[in-house]
Amino acid sequence: MTTITPQDHLHEQHIVEISTADAPIALLLLADPSEQKVRDSLKGSKCFVYEQSGAVIGACVVQPLGFGTYELMSIAVLPEHQKNGIGTALLKSVICTLRQAGVAKLEVGTGTFGYQLAFYQRQGFRVTSIEKDFFINNYKEPVFDSGLQLFDMLRLTLKL
Ligand SMILES: CC(C)(COP(=O)(O)OP(=O)(O)OC[C@H]1O[C@@H](n2cnc3c(N)ncnc32)[C@H](O)[C@@H]1OP(=O)(O)O)[C@@H](O)C(=O)NCCC(=O)NCCS
Incomplete structure (x- = not known):
């Protein structure tokens, strides 16, 4: 478990790994419009959540692809709560956890x-x-971001 030093005792913040059975689906749907894809992405994965004052306000799912590689799903x-540094703190914490576990690459x-x-x-x-x-090819309905249709996917890799 990674603990972020609380700025304020009333707003204690933690990043913890939870069971994928308890993954916050509604929150994860912000990142992918397909509920089926979100549910499929949880299989064999790890789910980390950012909690503030006991409430889950951020979540991240990573899945092992084999050969020392994980995919950020x-x-x-x-x-x-966006644009307050929470997403960055969560991403940094997940990167740190995977690195410490000996994972070589995160895609x-x-x-x-x-902006993503x-x-x-x-x-x-x-x-x-x-x-x-x-x-x-992978979604039934056209997918839009900021009013612009998405066609192609970029694959990004971080060497850990
Ligand atoms: C992507 C996401 C997790 C980032 O979390 P966050 O807590 O907002 O991130 P941070 O506060 O650490 O933001 C870092 C930077 O991202 C950019 N950013 C974040 N949200 C943004 C938004 N809605 N519009 C434009 N830029 C944004 C900003 O440049 C920000 O830097 P700034 O604070 O100097 O402006 C969050 O915006 C989100 O949930 N988006 C919807 C789901 C999604 O698209 N997920 C990614 C695909 S899997």
Whole structure:
């Protein structure tokens, strides 16, 4: 368990691993519009949550791909708590936990535009490949981000 030094005793904050059976599905749906994909992503995965004053306000799911590699399946923070550094703290903590466990690489798939690209690259992720038409081929409905349709997926990799 990673404990963040509380700024304020009334707002104690923790990042903890929980059972995927208890994963906050509604929160994770912010990161992926398909509930089926969110549920599938939990199989064999690890789920970390950011708790503040006993409430879960952020969550991150990572799945082992084998050969010392994990994939970051989703990361999400409740909208009213976004842009306060919580997503960054959660991502850093998960990276640290995986590194300490001897994992060699963390991969993530994301759209070709949007603030998420910078969010990952700020932690050192680099673009390693592109999957053309991923969002067309893997979702029943068109997927939009900030009013713009997503087509291709960038795969980013962080060497741990
Ligand atoms: C991605 C996400 C987890 C980041 O969490 P967060 O707590 O907002 O992240 P941080 O506060 O650490 O933000 C870091 C930077 O990301 C950017 N950012 C975060 N949310 C943003 C938003 N809604 N719009 C534009 N930029 C944003 C900002 O540049 C921010 O830096 P700043 O505080 O200097 O402006 C969160 O925005 C989220 O839940 N988004 C919806 C789900 C999603 O898209 N997940 C990623 C795909 S799996």
